[in-house]
Amino acid sequence: MNTMPRIDPRKAKDLLQIIKGKAGIYTPEWKYERSAMDGGAALAELFAQMFGETIDRLNRMPYKNYLEFLNILEVSAQSVTPAAGLAVFRLVEGSQRSVVINRGTQLYYDRGQEEREEGSARVIFETTKDFYATPAKLMGFYSINPRQDIIEKLDFEEGSVTFFNPSGARNIQRHAFALASQDVLKLVSPADITLSLENTALSYLNEEYLARLANPGFARWSYYDGKAQIPFDQVKVKDGQLHLLKDNHTPLRPYVLEGDSPEEENFWITCTMQSDGQRDEILMDRIAMGSAYLHRDQPGVHIKPDLLYSNDLALDEEQGGYCFGTQLMPYQCFYMASEEVFSKRRARINIEFALNMVTRQVGDANSVYQYNFYRKYVVEKVDIPAPVPDRIVVSRVVWEYWNGAGWTHLKVEGDVNPFQGGEGSFKKRISFQCPEDIVKNSQNSVEGYWIRARVVEVENAFSMYAHLLLPYLEAVSLDFTYGETLKAAEKIYTENNCVKALSAPGTFATFKLYEPLREKVHGVYCAFDQQPNGFPITMYFKIEGQSKAKSLLKIEYLTQDIKGEGVWHELKFTDTTEGLTEDGIISVYAPRDFKKDTLFGQEGYWLRIGEGNLNYAERPTIQPLVQKVIPNVVEIIQKETIRGELFRTDSYEPNKTITLRNRPVLECELWVNEIRDISQAEMAYLRENKANSVEVHYDQGGHLQEFWVKWDPCETLINAGDNSRHYKLDQNTGRISFGNGLNGKVPSPAEEGNIKVNYAFGGGKKGNLQEGTIEGLLIGIPHVDQVTNLEMTSGGSDGHDLKTLEKVGPCKLRHQGRAVTAADYESLVLGQFAEVKDVKCVGNYDAFGQPAWGYVTLVVLPAHIENRMYSLKLCRKIEQSLKQRVSCELLAGGRFSVVPAIVMKVNVMVTVSLEDYDRAAEAERDIREALKRYLNQGMSGGQSFKIEEIPSLRSFYMLLNPLRNVARIQEIILEGRYYEGSTLRVIPLDGEFNLRYVVVTSGEHTVKIL
Known part of the structure; x- marks a missing residue:
């Protein structure tokens, strides 16, 4: 843009006004009028136009001189920059082996008709590194804090996650076990549940185990009431057994525990534990339980039966009733049902009857015939004695229960026949062990656990004159106790470290009731469905924000030792995330000997990402926020590589130039075959000291045929010596210039191509593509299903425009390639990096914007600031470029930094x-x-x-x-x-x-x- 002052500001219209004024003086007979065009007017118009163009050319002279001045300063536009981004490779579903993706693998995007330019219909990208695309899929991430016993499963779908600071609110760690028994735990009334927990192999630890399980700071015992888990009122250890006291009438409700059959509900008691700092497990191999009515030693009614029947007549539990009705006869039955008590198989059940014997008279004395066989008188002379009434009582009963096939004998102890007694009120007790085969049956259309007393004999059942003694039931009290006869737990459920196990009846094993967190390393554990082996495999980490503290990561994998047990081994890796402080790729060199194991309830092959210096573990405020982790990601750059483009040199061609077929040039490597004029001594020197810059080819006979030497690029050949192997490259035109023998060596002559150029070309804004635009591989690779760009490719620019060169060009005189003032820093960056939109040098502030005396921070605004990974790479590139231009004191003290805005x-x-x-x-x-x-x-x-x-x-x-x-x-x-x-x-x-x-x-x- 021309901003130079004008030498002559006149225009064509100004010249016509001058001509018109002078015509009135020199030719008064002629007057210039535009409306009346004649020969003089036409001549005036022509002169004004031509002279005006001359003035315009004169006014452009300062600007042209300014541009020539910039050329003298060797101010030139920087070459185009290529777009860079990330590509993700997806393998064919079902692949079992990793696929090698070589560096330089080409990807393409076909531009639309409206985007096409001549020769640029297809945009080519190349991968920048070798890696292995693995078919292993990430199944889960688990963040572990062993100090606080926290396991958090990271869910990236819910948003960004903190990698090394698991949340206690989302802790999935649970230490718990539950015991099931359909008989023992079918409880409604206050009860004392007895648990016998033994480790027969480590019996000396039983007392310690029980003490820990009775400690309310470690264990919380509870039962389910249909809505929530209710804690027991008291937990204590007595006589080597654990006692759980429930002093209320809240019933235990059955439910289906996770992992159990959905059709089968069980009664469970649960023990939930929390870490107490001890690393010892709690192991048991014998678990038995029993229960008893809590207040059985106290007087009064304990447990009331559910139902009472006299034959088919229901008795009121509060008011009582006649056990066998008002007429006594054999086969009459008295029924009792109790869901809670009579379901306690093998328990000792006690029943106390509060009875009142109601007396009724049958007949009278006159209806009784008396015969005296010992007297011989026909007529007695004394009074006839009154007859004594008989007693009609239940003299024998049989107790029975239902075993599924029919009513069978129930062996009772104590007052076997409680219905035989004197007149008035009295109490009788019976006791029996609940049979193993008692089952529910339906009695009087009511299903439940039933026992009955069946009348077998009635004394004086047919007496004409008797007292009928009818047992009237006033109250019944039940209680039960298993005593020493404990029952093995029917099912045992354990949950530790997200591993859940349910043991079926008959399983003989050692149960880990409590298992502390096995993994002791604070970090993130990654589970794969297959072995993620490769040298290397890659994982892309998308970071939200930026952490102020860099951390040293440590990556390990789970393998097995000679005993087959799992062991963690450290892996080599490269990290471009700077310790998860910025977006980048972590490349892990993973072998093939992963061990498949179950951790945190997840089966898979495991990698562990730990933190070497515990910055994140000890300082949760600087935790990195990770948005996503994606495997099989590699960096790509918009370029196309050409290898071995040959050129020939005739005999002694000073100032030789060659032009590459493709441009603009991004990278260049030039080799010259010097076999014709290089000495043996120089060959030996180059082989010994510059082995990477020499290629030697032999023929079939073993004779030296070609000796290629790598030449180095330079900005100018003026300072090159006569034997300097240098060349000058114009990246925009693809033109390569060699020396003249005084300033730079002349390439050796050859009959065939003796100059070999390996180069890459491309770049420009056409490489800036939206996410998912790249269509695939230019040449297919077996087992690779799909390839595309993971994010927007950024950084492609078409070089400096003239406006920028006019601004930064003269600054070369001021800074002379050295950064001293703030303007020097800014000019150097703007002049060298066309992809930078704005830059600002800030003094006495550090990289985080905090005041810091003696610091210099360069803030860069890239053209695509939304791509943070690209912005950080550009900042590192700028910092590396400026290290040769800034004060060594700043670099030595770490007081110079380049950061994105x-x-x-x-x-x-x-x-x-x-x-x-x-x-x-x-x-x-x-x-x-x-x-x-x-x-x-x-x-x-x-x-x-x-x-x-x-x-x-x-x-x-x-x-x-x-x-x-x-x-x-x-x-x-x-x-x-x-x-x-x-x-x-x-x-x-x-x-x-x-x-x-x-x-x-x-x-x-x-x-x-x-």
Whole structure:
């Protein structure tokens, strides 16, 4: 752009005015009139036009001299830069082996018709490294904190996760075991549950185990009431057994535990444990249980039966009733049902009857015939004695229970016949061991556990004159106890370290009731479905924000020792994430001897990412936020490599030039075959000292045939010596220039091609592609199903424009290739890196924007700032370039850094009133679009903000006021969102703030219409 002052500001119209004025003096008879065109007027017009062009050329002379001045300074536009990005390789489903992807593997994208230019219809990308694409899929990530006994399964679908700081709120670690028994644990009334837990092999530890399980700080015992787990009222150890006391009438409810048959519900008691710092396991191989009514030693009614029947007549449990009705006869039955008590197989059951013997008279004395066989008188002379009434009582009963096939004898002890007694109230007790084969049956249409007393004999059943003694039941009290006869647990469920196990009946094993976290390393454990072997395999880590502290990672894999047990071995790897502080790829060199194992309930092949210096473990505020982890990712660059392009040199060609077939050139490696004029001594010297710069070829007879020497590029040949192997490359034109024998060596002559060039070409903005645009491999690779770019490819530029060269060119005189002032730093970067949009040098501030005396920080705004990985790579590239130009004191003290600008999204909340509310939707859309155009970098019509340039509130009023249908802007509120390390910050922008290194971009905007 020409900004030079004009030598002569006159235009053609000014010259015509001069001619018109002079004509009145020199030729008064002729007058110049444009409307009356004659020969004189035509001549004047022609002269003014031609002389005006001469003036224009004269005015361009300063600008041309300025450009020539820049050429003398050797100011030239930097070559195009290639776009770079990431490609992800996906293998065919079902592949079992890793696939080698060589460096330089080419990928392509066919441009659309509207994008095509001559010779550039297809855009080629190449991979930058060798790697193995593995078919192994990531099945899960587990973040482990062994100190706090926390296991968190990381879920990237829910958002970013903290890698080394597992959350206690999402802790899936659980230490628990549960015991099931359909008989022992069918409880409603207050009960004492007895647990016998033994380790026969380590019996000396039983006392310690029981003490830990009775410690409320370690173990919490509970049962399920149908809604939630209810803790037991008391847990204690007595006589080498654990006693769980339940002092309420809340029933235990059966439920289906995880892993059990869904059709089978069981009664469970659960022990939930938490880490107590001890590393000892709790192992048991004999687990038995029993239960007893808690208050069986106290007087009073203990457990009431569920139902009482006299034959088929139900008895009221509160008011009582006649056990056998009002007539006594054989085969009458008295039934009792209790779901809680009579289900306790093998338990000792006690029943106490509170009876009242009701007496009724049958017949009278007159109805009794008396015969005296010992007297001989026909008529007695004495009074006849009154007859004594008989006693009609139940003299014998049989107790029975239902065994599934029929009623069978129940052996009872104590008052076997409690229904035989004297008149009045009395109590009788019976006791029996609940049979193993008792089952439910339906009695009087009611299903339950039933026992009965069946009348076998009635004494004086047919007496004409008797007292009928009817047993009247006033109350029945039941209780039970297993005593020493404990039953083995029917099912045992254990859960430790996310490993769940359910043991079926009859399983004889040692049960790990409590197992501390086996893994003692704080880190993240990655599970694969196959062995992720390869040299190397790659994993891409997308990081949110940036951590202030770099960490030294340590990667291990799970293999097995000579005993077949799992052991962790360290792996070699390369890390471009700087310890998970930025986006990058971790390349792991993984062998083929992974061990398949189950950790945290997940079976697979395992990698462990640990932290060597425990920065993240001890300082949770600097934890990295990881957005996603993707395997089989490699860096790609938009270029195409040509190898072995040959050129020939005639006899002694000084100042020889060759032009490569493809341009612009991104990389170049030039070899010259010097077999014809190189000495044996120089050959030996080059082989010994510069082996990497020499290639030697022999014929079939073993004779030296070709001796290729690698030449080095340089910016100018002026300072090259007569024997210097240097060449000058113009990357834009592909032209290579050699020396003349004085300034640079002349290539050796040859009859055939003796100059071999390996180079890569490409670059430009055409390589900046959206995510998923790359279509696939240029040449297919077996087992590779799909390849595409994982994210937007960024960094492609077409080189410097003339405006930039005019700005930075003269600065070469000032900085002379050295960075001293802030302007020197900025000029060096802008002149060397065309992909940099803006740069700012800040003194006395460190890389994190904190005041630091003597520090120099260079803040860079790339053209594609949304791609953070590209921005960080560009900053490292700039820093490496400037290390030869800045003060060694800054470098030695670590006080020089290059960082990308902090992206701050500006959210605008606008409250407006409108002129026409029927067009409110259109007005809202116009306001949003205006805000986006104003804030977005590089968007057509938008303003490009510089680093640390924050738009003022006034500028938004000026932006929105002229919009159609906006009557008045009531209020505008600005807020900025940015990441400080890995923490998202929100700040108001209405006033002043001192945040450094920020560049604004459009965020989310809210429009409120009043």
